[in-house]
Amino acid sequence: MKISALLTSAGINIGICVLLLSLYSVLRKQPGNVSVYFGRKLAQEQNRSLDSFSLERFVPSPGWIVKAWKTSDEELLASAGLDAVAFVRMLVFSIRIFSIAAVVCVLGILPLNYYGQYMNHVEIPSESLDVFTIANVAEGSQWLWVHCLALYIISCSACILLYYEYRRIARMRLIHITQSPPSPCHFTVLVRSIPWSDERSLSDTVKSFFMKYHASGYLSHQMIYRVGKVQKLMNKAEKVYKKIWLNAIAMEKKCSPLKYKCGLCAGATNSPQLYHNNLGAKNMSLDQSDSSPKLKECAAAFVFFKTRYAAVIASEVLQSSNPMSWVTDLAPEPHDVYWSNLRIPFRQLWFRRIATLFGSIVFLLLFLIPVTFVQGLSQLDQLHKTFPFLKGILKKRFMSQIVTGYLPSVIFVLFLYIVPPVMMLFSTVEGSISRSGRKRSACYKVLYFTIWNVFFANVLSGSVISQINTISSPKEIPSQLAKAVPRQATFFITYVLTSGWASLSSEIILLFGLVWNLIRRYILGRKDESTSVPSFPYHTEVPRVLLFGLLGFTCAILAPLILPFLLVYFLLGYVVYRNQILNVYIPKYETGGQMWPIAHNTTIFSLLLAQIIALGVFGLKKSPVASGFVIPLLLFTLLFNEYCRKRFRPIFDSFSAQDLIEMDKADEKYGRMEGIHQQLQSAYCQFSPVAVSSAENGSSVSQEVDAKGCSKELKDELHHPTLSCIPAPRLEQVVSSVRLLATARSKKASSL
């Protein structure tokens, strides 16, 4: 590839980006797209009038960029939580380190590479890109120490920046934990693998165990139930009813004036509060009169403690001399609980974890086989055979070029789209107890997948077997990589230009959302704005950003031309992601910055990889001195990582006694404990309260929940958010019909 071609490609991509960003700045002003581009604001604000027509609506404007740029970290923290800030800090770190790297490498290394060999230089635009890589430096060159020095500068600044970022996020996490309002998850422990006993119910077993061994801290508990047939019927009926009801609303709204009003909490008459109260009360009275079938208890429960410290103790100390019973973990936030996984028997978990690990590795290694196969099928002659009617079109040279040139990459991209859902599925099967844990686990999997299939599979081009062969002889990795990476540098530059920049444009324009919105509005004819607002897809975006970081580190001293393009990517990403976080996505749960360790570890991995490749390159260039100098840098990076792991990692894994006790004391001092304890009882609701009350009518705790009805916390974390939109009177019909069904079934059972 020549410089001119690269510049043309860059020009086209810049043009496309500018076009799409301008288009975005226009589209976002259209009232019809509010639900797409301001889902977050829509969910938060009740009223929003945008429907005044003006010319301004159709003129591109950079206002959103300025706004996204100017928002401070504190505002971001307040509005989107620590996870979002941690993600933005990844971008900030990348911008900083690649600015340094760009200055060092473009000024220091680029000229060295260019004049690395005695050769006739043509005009720069028609120069090959390879001339700018380290491949152009003569063997045994005296100037390789500059490359080594640049590697030192990049590695050391990266470590320093990493250290400060880690410290910053750790501090923010501590502040987040200590300063935030009391969260039920700090007082709650999830107990799994409760031993069965013939004499008494699981609930009694839990109570007696914690009354005996955690008498001072134990407050109450709440069992987790298996979904029985009745519950499934209930859910089905609710779903059917919901559909009918939504259609009815759509019909009603068709004639109503255009209003940006949240459909979630329309008014007092059909508020979930009332609906639950009604249903709860009705059901309780019913329970006392007839014998409705009970739900089965799982060997798992949420146990509530009086103080945060007591909960942390119960979660961290080995409870029983059989480590596979009475397994305790701190509970996730109520919104964050992944209920269906709580029902998995604990004994399955270790096996599930191994099975999914195995599955992910197989998926990672064998992903390219079906892709290559399908790509092969889509070749010209195959297409001729499969679709004979295309013969005429495909005979044209232009069309055949497009088909052979683009179809394989389109297929590749389409296959890539299935990766995050597949990984998410793996993480679900794994048995994570929280949604955030599932997303984090999927993030790891997607990250490994991306790094393998974009970086290594490209570098070690060839069959899977030959790739594994190369990787499985550790001694040859440096030299293999050293040969392959500079050769692939051109590909990586174009990858940043196309995939990187394009991904940002498509992220901001939200093509799927936009198209779906158009279909919904103009084809399905729905006007309501009550779409579900998504949460930020960390499991796809974090791996993407980290992959570009990896490309940057590994190519920096080998092919410095990548750095300016990468820097543009990160700057654009900074603006785009901040805008999206502020406007589109809504944080549904908060992990307190637990994404940061992933970023830290990946960056360290990237640094080590870059150093290993440099080791190989210096070896190939016959510069033993430069090679020798890389080894202390490798050791230093490893030691630095070990230090950070000791110094910061425990903060992300558990809470410190000091902080928790201080918080407990403060709450007790200001008399807030009573309120917290009351809130706790209703914080975690597995089903809509109908189910809970029909099952747990013996337990004092759940009775209290029913009597109080569901509080505000309950409303927020209902299992089916849209369920809360159903007006109470109509749902009662559903419930009564289900109840009829259930009593019929139980009569049948007793008669048998």
Next chain:
Amino acid sequence: MKISALLTSAGINIGICVLLLSLYSVLRKQPGNVSVYFGRKLAQEQNRSLDSFSLERFVPSPGWIVKAWKTSDEELLASAGLDAVAFVRMLVFSIRIFSIAAVVCVLGILPLNYYGQYMNHVEIPSESLDVFTIANVAEGSQWLWVHCLALYIISCSACILLYYEYRRIARMRLIHITQSPPSPCHFTVLVRSIPWSDERSLSDTVKSFFMKYHASGYLSHQMIYRVGKVQKLMNKAEKVYKKIWLNAIAMEKKCSPLKYKCGLCAGATNSPQLYHNNLGAKNMSLDQSDSSPKLKECAAAFVFFKTRYAAVIASEVLQSSNPMSWVTDLAPEPHDVYWSNLRIPFRQLWFRRIATLFGSIVFLLLFLIPVTFVQGLSQLDQLHKTFPFLKGILKKRFMSQIVTGYLPSVIFVLFLYIVPPVMMLFSTVEGSISRSGRKRSACYKVLYFTIWNVFFANVLSGSVISQINTISSPKEIPSQLAKAVPRQATFFITYVLTSGWASLSSEIILLFGLVWNLIRRYILGRKDESTSVPSFPYHTEVPRVLLFGLLGFTCAILAPLILPFLLVYFLLGYVVYRNQILNVYIPKYETGGQMWPIAHNTTIFSLLLAQIIALGVFGLKKSPVASGFVIPLLLFTLLFNEYCRKRFRPIFDSFSAQDLIEMDKADEKYGRMEGIHQQLQSAYCQFSPVAVSSAENGSSVSQEVDAKGCSKELKDELHHPTLSCIPAPRLEQVVSSVRLLATARSKKASSL
């Protein structure tokens, strides 16, 4: 090697073994050797009359074998502790699994190997050993499924036996923890990395921290001191004095009648109790009158808690939001504390750990280089040059054969003797807080070392670089091992015969101890029996036993002839080690069977290695079906290990809340708590109480220690056990001279 040669070698070795064991049975009856062969009994029992002369003393007898065999596990547990039982269980497990393997392989595989190829069989005695290995089976043979079946039988029985053994040891550990008398280590937490403060002393910082955050559980604490110059002087003076005193005693005893009386606690006049009381009291009065130099506090302390549960909580919960300050661990037993490592700043530890890891790996890999070099030097021509006077002797063929044949292996064995001390040194530098932890860490290192340098270095014969090359291409490991292991089977059989059986004979006859005893008695002319009784050298014996297990598993189906010899080794080892544990060694501290996980993991590793080698062998023999059947076995073994890790491992890492609370409740119920709390205060003594009191004269805790004098616990765990033999009046002289020195120094310092 031919069968006849093997049988001759076995005959010679059996003869030597029988001879040495008979010799032992005679030597142990000689009164002069009591201190060698009954060190343990000597230390426990006060009187023992053996000096009646009878002919029986000189007749070999098998009584000791019967006694060692018949002692039950319970008796062993009662007298030598759980660690010894765990070690014996390793032998029992090995006997059981290799009995099964021997039956299966000798009956099933040996004939198959022998008739594996169409060949003319000569008479069995002159048959080569290779004929009995799998190398003799024809390629693509239909009978390889028998080998595969044998592998299945061995692996499955090993897993079943391992499971039951792990469960047995885990139960014993639980009983050991719950049934044993209250131990101070359960109530004590070692706090390190206490933050410095300018305003107050470290002791006050500790007190205020634990009073604030662990108010309900905190009892008191005890600082750890740096060894100052005064302390060093003290130690030196004590050592000098001890020497003189021992000589004096030896002189006295020379004329006294032969009595087997422990020299440790001779009588009431020079009991350490009194000596400490005297010294403590004297010193306290001195402290009040003059200003003796103070010891410096370290940023570490023992904190005592009121209950076991409180201590465990404090040790397991993250204390501070800075994970590198207030680091807590459960304290080791008082006897077990490795005081000098407690003074290491906590921030150094992670670095020390990495450095020693790195050092051990380098030592492991490069060990053979100096050995080979020195072996080369000892070759015939080199000897001729270095020692010209040997020329005449070396010219004789017999002598030269001995020199070239034995000298290299003698050098190898001598080099091997330095391995355990070097690994012990590494483990000391690593910063382990307990002697048992240090020994366990050394055990790991020696184990890795032995497996690498005996198994892999022999199998992958060649230079270090070529060995690493082989190992560093994982895909080729199975086939490489499959080629090499059967080839080396003959060597491994002779290794079991010579090194294995010989090590047991030398273990029971205790050659070094015997020779040293003779020298001491007849050359140095000492008659006292007060030698220090050693504790069992787990760090050399556990790796040895596990290495033979590894050899057994890997060679079982390849060269089944090894199994009978191995079985004899384990049976003999069972008798020998039990005898030694009962008679010679004394348990100085107890880890509660924490050696077992090492044995379990190594056995799993051996099984996996055997399966991988079988995979390679079946591949070489072109039997894809048999190869295919090995893979599920590999996966099953990995899963089994993972299950055991989940099910049993946590029991060995921490205590369960349930057990601890039950123990606390029982102690409170029977009013034992008060006594335990009082004992706690004096359980851990860093120096002789002189030092403690002179340093901590402000602290109420240490004053209490002094006032009470040192209790029985204190006596047992004195830093220099022999120090307690010094009669009080004479030691006072030493102390007073040291005090003079110290005051002189302080005067000098103040005048400067």
